[in-house]
Amino acid sequence: MSFSRISGVEHAVAPWNDSTLGLLAHGYAWLPHRMRDSEDDTVRTRLLGRPTTALHGPDAVAFFYDEEHVVRAAALPDPVLDTLFGQGALHTPDDAEDAHRVHTALVDALLEDGTGVAALGGHVSARWRRAMAGRRFQRVVLFDEAAEVLALAVCDGVGVALSAQAATALARDCTAMVDGFAAPGPRYLRARRARHRQEDAQAALIAEVRRVPEAEAGHSALATVAWHRDAEGELLDLHTAAVELLDVIRPTVAVAWFATFAAHALHRWPHHRELLHADTDGHYAEAFAYEVRRFYPFAPFAGGLAAQDLTWHGHDIPKDSLVLLDLYGQNHDADLWEQPYRFDPHRFAHARGPGGPGGPGGPGEDITLTALATFAAELARLDYSVPDQDLTIPLSRMPTLPRSGFELRLN
Numbered sequence: 001m002s003f004s005r006i007s008g009v010e011h012a013v014a015p016w017n018d019s020t021l022g023l024l025a026h027g028y029a030w031l032p033h034r035m036r037d038s039e040d041d042t043v044r045t046r047l048l049g050r051p052t053t054a055l056h057g058p059d060a061v062a063f064f065y066d067e068e069h070v071v072r073a074a075a076l077p078d079p080v081l082d083t084l085f086g087q088g089a090l091h092t093p094d095d096a097e098d099a100h101r102v103h104t105a106l107v108d109a110l111l112e113d114g115t116g117v118a119a120l121g122g123h124v125s126a127r128w129r130r131a132m133a134g135r136r137f138q139r140v141v142l143f144d145e146a147a148e149v150l151a152l153a154v155c156d157g158v159g160v161a162l163s164a165q166a167a168t169a170l171a172r173d174c175t176a177m178v179d180g181f182a183a184p185g186p187r188y189l190r191a192r193r194a195r196h197r198q199e200d201a202q203a204a205l206i207a208e209v210r211r212v213p214e215a216e217a218g219h220s221a222l223a224t225v226a227w228h229r230d231a232e233g234e235l236l237d238l239h240t241a242a243v244e245l246l247d248v249i250r251p252t253v254a255v256a257w258f259a260t261f262a263a264h265a266l267h268r269w270p271h272h273r274e275l276l277h278a279d280t281d282g283h284y285a286e287a288f289a290y291e292v293r294r295f296y297p298f299a300p301f302a303g304g305l306a307a308q309d310l311t312w313h314g315h316d317i318p319k320d321s322l323v324l325l326d327l328y329g330q331n332h333d334a335d336l337w338e339q340p341y342r343f344d345p346h347r348f349a350h351a352r353g354p355g356g357p358g359g360p361g362g363p364g365e366d367i368t369l370t371a372l373a374t375f376a377a378e379l380a381r382l383d384y385s386v387p388d389q390d391l392t393i394p395l396s397r398m399p400t401l402p403r404s405g406f407e408l409r410l411n
Contacts, residue, residue: 023047027394027395028297028300031300064323123154128374140410154253198242202245228241251368255372259379276380293368301326303322387409390404
């Protein structure tokens with residue numbers, strides 16, 4: 001296998017000692033290492049100086065996603081807001097009800113054409129085929145190509161017209177935001193610059209939309225955010241509107257990580273290509289997408305703040321302390337998954353719709369699964385070979401990828 005199982009690393013860390021450097025050094029392996037030494041699937045430590053309790057297990061999922069226990073938006077530190085989500089986004093204000101309204105309206109507008117999320121799958125498929133046409137014998141770095149295809153596809157869905165140059169810039173900046181949001185140094189600085197560039201670009205686009213009367217704006221997600229009014233009936237300022245639009249576009253472009261992992265899986269276990277070829281109803285492609293998300297490393301954990309003083313497995317969790325839900329370790333736990341290091345989409349044969357690894361689903365989850373399942377089906381149909389390259393996936397880097405970005409040669 002091209003990335004190793006979690007190897008033993010000793011951690012003699014007393015409760016509430018700071019583990020920030022350990023997390024940066026060991027990446028995805030940090031929390032599973034700590035959980036291995038726990039007798040009750042609980043780790044107590046500090047991250048960035050804040051008391052932190054990490055949870056593991058099926059019961060932990062329900063506990064963590066109960067908003068009476070854990071508030072997730074409030075946990076976002078400034079470096080994450082500066083890069084991944086944007087300062088001033090409506091998911092981090094005092095008026096949470098308005099935040100929910102605008103997010104729901106945006107997602108509904110993205111999916112509003114009578115076919116639901118399948119429309120986005122159609123955009124992904126069409127853009128991918130167009131990108132691959134006429135490129136026989138060329139070499140393609142899949143990660144870069146997938147990011148650009150996804151940028152074009154989601155912008156088709158939200159009503160943003162992109163030139164080829166703008167699509168390349170948007171894809172590059174969205175992947176930089178994800179790649180650098182939690183990384184100190186140059187990656188973080190690139191992420192901040194990318195965020196600022198795209199906020200300015202989307203703000204200019206929204207200002208252009210507002211030059212047309214609202215009655216003529218149509219029903220796209222772009223028009224929805226451009227003309228959204230807050231609880232006082234005021235239009236969102238251009239910066240906030242741009243942040244909201246980007247927070248629909250960026251997560252979809254981030255599916256490029258999973259698309260690259262899908263190609264890695266098809267290369268390592270090529271019999272799945274035949275199964276995807278024979279998949280006439282999309283069920284196997286969806287199961288394949290679930291398994292890619294379970295098997296490969298993307299988010300090491302989910303985080304939030306304790307909404308009140310809590311108790312978990314006899315441990316007191318103080319209000320406003322950090323609470324983590326172990327994702328990577330849980331997705332590779334032999335007590336929860338039969339042969340967890342075996343890539344087997346059949347384990348999700350009966351899974352339909354959002355949800356699956358990582359906890360409860362939602363519209364964004366549905367978008368991710370559809371885009372990923374579409375990519376898997378398209379890759380299975382594509383005639384290509386895989387040149388010699390470094391396909392190892394380092395667990396110390398977050399987020400991680402095959403070192404080569406997965407290069408393929410079109411036949």
